[in-house]
Amino acid sequence: MLEELLLNSRQYGNLLEGTWVTIQVILGSFALGTLMSLIMGVARLSRRPWIRGLALVYIEFARGISAIILLFWMFFALPILFGVGSMPPMLAGILALGFNMGAYGAEIVRGAIQSVPRGQTEASIALNLTERQRLRHVLLPQAVPIILPPYGNLTIEVLKGTALVSLITLTDLTRVALVIRQNNVISSDPVSIPILWINVLVIYLILAQVLAQSFKVAERRAARKFAST
Amino acid sequence: MSQIEYAAAQGAAGVEMQQVTKAFGELVVLNKLDLEVDAGEVVVIIGPSGSGKTTILRVVMTLERIDDGYIKVGERQLYHEEKNGELVRASEKHIRSVRSDISMVFQHFNLFPHMSARENVMLAPIKVKGLTEDEAAEKAKALLDRVGLGDKLDHRPAELSGGQKQRVAIARSLAMEPRVMLFDEVTSALDPELVGEVLNVLRDLAAEGDMTMMLVTHEMGFASEMADRVLMFDKGRVLEQGPPDKIFRDPDHERTKSFLRAVLSH
Amino acid sequence: MPARWRWDYAWEITPQLIEGMLKTVLATLLGIVLAVVLGLFLALGRRSERKWVSYPFAWFIEFVRSTPLLVQLFFLFYALPQVEFLPRSISTLSPLTTLVIGIGVHYACYCSEAYRAGINSVPKGQWEASTALNLKTTTKWRNVILPQAIPRSLPPLGNYFVAMFKDAPQGAAITYAGVLFVARALQSADFRTVEPFTIAGILFLIVSIPAAMLVRRLERRVAYESD
Numbered sequence: 001m002l003e004e005l006l007l008n009s010r011q012y013g014n015l016l017e018g019t020w021v022t023i024q025v026i027l028g029s030f031a032l033g034t035l036m037s038l039i040m041g042v043a044r045l046s047r048r049p050w051i052r053g054l055a056l057v058y059i060e061f062a063r064g065i066s067a068i069i070l071l072f073w074m075f076f077a078l079p080i081l082f083g084v085g086s087m088p089p090m091l092a093g094i095l096a097l098g099f100n101m102g103a104y105g106a107e108i109v110r111g112a113i114q115s116v117p118r119g120q121t122e123a124s125i126a127l128n129l130t131e132r133q134r135l136r137h138v139l140l141p142q143a144v145p146i147i148l149p150p151y152g153n154l155t156i157e158v159l160k161g162t163a164l165v166s167l168i169t170l171t172d173l174t175r176v177a178l179v180i181r182q183n184n185v186i187s188s189d190p191v192s193i194p195i196l197w198i199n200v201l202v203i204y205l206i207l208a209q210v211l212a213q214s215f216k217v218a219e220r221r222a223a224r225k226f227a228s229t
Numbered sequence: 230m231s232q233i234e235y236a237a238a239q240g241a242a243g244v245e246m247q248q249v250t251k252a253f254g255e256l257v258v259l260n261k262l263d264l265e266v267d268a269g270e271v272v273v274i275i276g277p278s279g280s281g282k283t284t285i286l287r288v289v290m291t292l293e294r295i296d297d298g299y300i301k302v303g304e305r306q307l308y309h310e311e312k313n314g315e316l317v318r319a320s321e322k323h324i325r326s327v328r329s330d331i332s333m334v335f336q337h338f339n340l341f342p343h344m345s346a347r348e349n350v351m352l353a354p355i356k357v358k359g360l361t362e363d364e365a366a367e368k369a370k371a372l373l374d375r376v377g378l379g380d381k382l383d384h385r386p387a388e389l390s391g392g393q394k395q396r397v398a399i400a401r402s403l404a405m406e407p408r409v410m411l412f413d414e415v416t417s418a419l420d421p422e423l424v425g426e427v428l429n430v431l432r433d434l435a436a437e438g439d440m441t442m443m444l445v446t447h448e449m450g451f452a453s454e455m456a457d458r459v460l461m462f463d464k465g466r467v468l469e470q471g472p473p474d475k476i477f478r479d480p481d482h483e484r485t486k487s488f489l490r491a492v493l494s495h
Numbered sequence: 496m497p498a499r500w501r502w503d504y505a506w507e508i509t510p511q512l513i514e515g516m517l518k519t520v521l522a523t524l525l526g527i528v529l530a531v532v533l534g535l536f537l538a539l540g541r542r543s544e545r546k547w548v549s550y551p552f553a554w555f556i557e558f559v560r561s562t563p564l565l566v567q568l569f570f571l572f573y574a575l576p577q578v579e580f581l582p583r584s585i586s587t588l589s590p591l592t593t594l595v596i597g598i599g600v601h602y603a604c605y606c607s608e609a610y611r612a613g614i615n616s617v618p619k620g621q622w623e624a625s626t627a628l629n630l631k632t633t634t635k636w637r638n639v640i641l642p643q644a645i646p647r648s649l650p651p652l653g654n655y656f657v658a659m660f661k662d663a664p665q666g667a668a669i670t671y672a673g674v675l676f677v678a679r680a681l682q683s684a685d686f687r688t689v690e691p692f693t694i695a696g697i698l699f700l701i702v703s704i705p706a707a708m709l710v711r712r713l714e715r716r717v718a719y720e721s722d
Contacts, residue, residue, distance in 0.1 A: 060707075066660075066664050066703070069675060073695075076682065076688040077688050081689060119337055119338075122339060125292060125328075126292075127352070127401070129352075137356065160564065163563035164665070174565060192577070194575070198574075205558060225343045
């Protein structure tokens with residue numbers, strides 16, 4: 001019975017290659033998204049109105065736009081606006097997903113920093129720390145345990161979003177499956193299409209679980225900083 | 230030399246508040262307040278809740294900004310600076326520079342929970358005063374010893390009692406070598422049996438005579454023992470002031486009398 | 496060198512893109528109906544005290560929430576017709592039906608969590624009072640619990656509705672003629688890339704940003720009233 005649920009080794013090989021591309025996309029998007037989240041989340045709390053405004057515009061725009069539309073726009077329209085011929089799909093994918101992720105992450109970061117008790121800010125003022133020092137040494141360290149759980153969920157959402165890059169010709173896990181499906185008619189080694197897609201779903205599930213567990217470990221580590229030595 | 234001259238020589242700074250006004254929306258909390266504290270003086274402010282006494286400390290610490298008036302710390306204006314011979318609203322840079330002479334201990338300690346006691350005391354000297362880690366560590370150990378917590382250096386705030394936390398907070402403020410120290414009801418959040426250990430530290434500080442201290446507190450015993458002057462504050466103004474003997478034994482105002490009666494009857 | 500942006504072309508294609516947008520909105524609304532109803536069913540199943548019921552529901556919800564919507568759409572569109580024991584008439588779905596079922600089921604799993612949170616936030620006393628008054632299960636749910644749970648679930652549900660709108664353009668991958676599909680078709684037909692996708696994006700923002708603001712106002716209202 002189990003055999004019927006599996007594909008052959010060649011197909012798994014291809015799927016694994018696609019999975020590796022997916023992993024590269026999620027890592028790149030996560031890096032960019034986290035950078036944007038930190039910068040924009042902090043910017044939302046700036047004392048200068050124009051910085052706050054800029055961050056707000058970014059957040060509204062990047063959250064309001066659909067990830068897939070942004071992706072297509074970046075891959076097809078952006079290069080032309082810059083006078084270049086085309087953009088590597090991996091770059092477009094990472095830019096679009098990271099940009100999109102940053103908007104949601106920024107709100108998580110902002111909310112977490114604001115939830116740190118006001119007394120911590122007052123103590124920092126009493127000790128004459130600069131705003132940057134206060135943020136770096138007092139507020140952010142205390143915000144991290146609050147940021148992690150929703151940020152983990154956000155990361156998994158972005159992982160799901162990586163499947164979209166299959167639509168701009170990047171050979172990620174989803175695209176490999178699409179190709180296998182397309183070639184199945186002429187293939188010497190045809191595969192059951194439902195089984196194919198179920199396998200793909202399970203691989204994504206595994207990736208999601210890996211992310212979820214990683215965040216749980218990170219959450220435990222962060223909580224330990226506050227407990228007894 | 231006089232007490233004040235001694236204190237000033239040791240580095241303490243006086244605080245001079247002139248016509249200070251602060252309102253929160255419609256509510257005027259400080260109403261053209263005039264208040265002078267000499268270098269090295271220990272001043273205790275008493276009064277009912279909501280009278281604005283905490284706000285006095287908070288505007289000196291720049292946790293709130295004043296709407297009107299002048300505050301002088303030592304020789305410099307806190308909220309104003311001199312530009313072409315005129316007094317104008319100060320830049321953030323100036324405020325920060327004067328603020329380095331002031332420190333505050335809070336009712337709810339506000340220790341950094343993710344750092345040990347020693348790290349709490351070390352952070353600001355390293356980041357603001359530019360001490361090396363070793364210098365800061367040495368200083369932290371000395372100060373924590375002084376407040377009786379030499380054996381709790383690596384403990385996190387979560388492992389300390391209220392009294393211990395407050396003593397760490399005092400050490401943390403002292404590490405910045407302030408010339409004026411503000412204490413906002415620093416024993417009000419403590420269990421009664423822990424109050425004494427904190428008051429002892431305050432007593433030592435006051436006895437040394439080289440630091441200007443402004444305290445808002447309900448601890449009348451401490452006030453009558455260590456205060457140079459007691460201020461009765463009500464509805465945004467100083468109702469009366471004088472040496473503890475006068476205020477506690479023979480106040481002029483009825484309001485002071487009734488307030489003291491209510492507080493001391495516990 | 497052809498111009499980067501041509502206003503005349505932009506105005507020319509806008510009506511078609513708006514038509515595509517309306518199709519996207521249609522799919523979203525249908526999907527919302529499905530998600531709201533199915534979500535409640537999933538929530539109740541998840542809460543069942545019988546482990547052999549609640550566990551499969553939990554697994555299903557977790558599975559759908561952890562995997563990409565796009566892949567689920569491909570599964571419904573390509574794989575379902577190939578399943579042998581289903582009659583062709585049922586398993587071969589039109590692009591619209593596939594998209595509606597796809598986002599409907601996907602977001603039903605999210606809505607079920609919102610319902611669960613809403614149900615759990617109903618004070619314990621309400622359950623106890625229902626038992627004390629000897630109410631039938633259906634009465635308890637219809638007249639006591641759900642009327643209190645649903646308003647509390649509305650803000651997160653609102654957020655999910657907006658999210659569904661943002662995911663609906665993925666229907667283009669299974670040939671549904673939504674706004675993205677139209678933009679792609681225009682790109683292939685007229686060889687102009689910038690105008691179609693930019694206008695599609697703008698149309699999108701015109702709908703989604705006000706919708707998001709509405710949800711936020713709803714959030715504040717509910718928070719205010721529950722105090």
